Amino acid sequence: MQTIIADDFGLCPMHDAVILKLLESGSIDGTSAFVDAKISKSTLNHMVNLRAERLYKVGLHLNLTENFNSQTNNPSVSKLLLKSVFGQLSRPSLAKEIRRQFDQFHNLFGFHPDYLDGHQHCHIFPIIAQELAQVVGTLDFGHSFWVRYPDEVSTKGVVKSYLTSGLKALIVSRFAQRTRMHFENRDITMNKTFAGFLNLNADKDVFTKNFMSMLSNAPADAVIMVHPGSDDSKVLMRGHKNALRSIEALVLSKHK
Numbered sequence: 001m002q003t004i005i006a007d008d009f010g011l012c013p014m015h016d017a018v019i020l021k022l023l024e025s026g027s028i029d030g031t032s033a034f035v036d037a038k039i040s041k042s043t044l045n046h047m048v049n050l051r052a053e054r055l056y057k058v059g060l061h062l063n064l065t066e067n068f069n070s071q072t073n074n075p076s077v078s079k080l081l082l083k084s085v086f087g088q089l090s091r092p093s094l095a096k097e098i099r100r101q102f103d104q105f106h107n108l109f110g111f112h113p114d115y116l117d118g119h120q121h122c123h124i125f126p127i128i129a130q131e132l133a134q135v136v137g138t139l140d141f142g143h144s145f146w147v148r149y150p151d152e153v154s155t156k157g158v159v160k161s162y163l164t165s166g167l168k169a170l171i172v173s174r175f176a177q178r179t180r181m182h183f184e185n186r187d188i189t190m191n192k193t194f195a196g197f198l199n200l201n202a203d204k205d206v207f208t209k210n211f212m213s214m215l216s217n218a219p220a221d222a223v224i225m226v227h228p229g230s231d232d233s234k235v236l237m238r239g240h241k242n243a244l245r246s247i248e249a250l251v252l253s254k255h256k
């Protein structure tokens with residue numbers, strides 16, 4: 001069974017309202033939340049109630065690159081990747097930060113995350129994956145907890161991802177393959193197949209075509225990464241057009 005997961009919950013109330021609506025209608029199967037974002041108490045309560053009623057998943061969207069307040073100084077994703085590749089990240093600081101985000105998730109929702117994925121796929125970067133696997137290994141989340149494996153796996157899937165999202169898909173897939181062993185060594189569940197690499201800054205028509213094709217061609221057991229949201233929101237992430245978030249929302253509302 002496919003599992004459609006909306007990333008970036010907490011980015012802004014307008015994007016969040018779109019995701020909640022898709023959860024309510026059963027158009028998506030879960031959402032990954034930023035624990036340092038400003039999510040209102042009423043939205044949190046709504047999510048907790050919906051999860052209890054509909055059994056959808058709420059995951060931790062591990063964030064090491066966005067800054068939601070002036071107290072954090074997270075680097076850009078390219079800087080983080082370089083630091084991780086060249087071994088310039090402090091392991092104790094990383095482990096502490098990962099634990100803090102798990103704790104903060106529990107403080108917000110009152111339950112442990114059903115799964116974890118990383119904003120901009122930071123969770124499968126070298127060193128970060130190793131520290132994350134170690135932290136998860138010490139936590140007792142049960143066997144239903146899983147970590148997202150962002151790799152299209154099949155050659156056909158990899159080629160398609162490369163054509164629709166460029167080098168990003170190849171780089172992320174390569175790191176995912178290289179760091180998977182850290183999770184396997186600790187018996188942490190990962191999805192077998194994945195879909196969702198797209199150019200999030202593409203032309204609207206091209207994006208719509210690629211998004212629809214990605215959804216209909218995803219393997220039957222895939223975890224599918226999506227980013228629905230509102231075009232009316234003023235909260236914009238670099239390299240990710242809000243117009244494309246609203247296209248995703250529209251297509252997803254008619255997909256299932």
Ligand SMILES: [Zn+2]
Binds near residue numbers: 007008061118120
């Ligand atoms: Zn994200």
